[in-house]
């Protein structure tokens with residue numbers, strides 16, 4: 001093999017290495033970018049927009065409610081805004097959660113990764129049970145319930 005042929009061979013190999021490295025870098029960047037995008041989607045939650053009046057923000061996921069005890073005052077209107085932190089891929093309830101208080105006729109159902117709210121005025125004092133009967137075994141599951149304390 002002549003010197004020229006060897007030189008050309010080396011140049012070609014060098015170029016192939018450069019192309020391989022560039023391809024690898026591009027693929028790596030794409031994969032990391034996609035992973036980062038998915039992670040942000042999974043963990044970053046926009047804050048719910050502000051609402052007028054006395055608003056109680058409660059979130060729920062498969063692990064339970066963000067508040068186990070909720071205090072309100074009798075005779076004063078209160079808005080409960082329930083936010084589901086679960087996406088629609090959950091087979092158990094499709095990512096929906098509920099916040100219901102039978103005695104007060106309140107039944108809020110938040111869609112997957114969404115919020116739903118209801119304004120009500122508890123008329124009398126007492127301690128009531130709020131619960132979600134959609135997921136994780138429903139009412140019987142202690143993590144999917146809590147206490148609503150209506151004070152005078």
Ligand SMILES: [Cu+2]
Nearest residue numbers: 097098132135
């Ligand atoms: Cu639930």
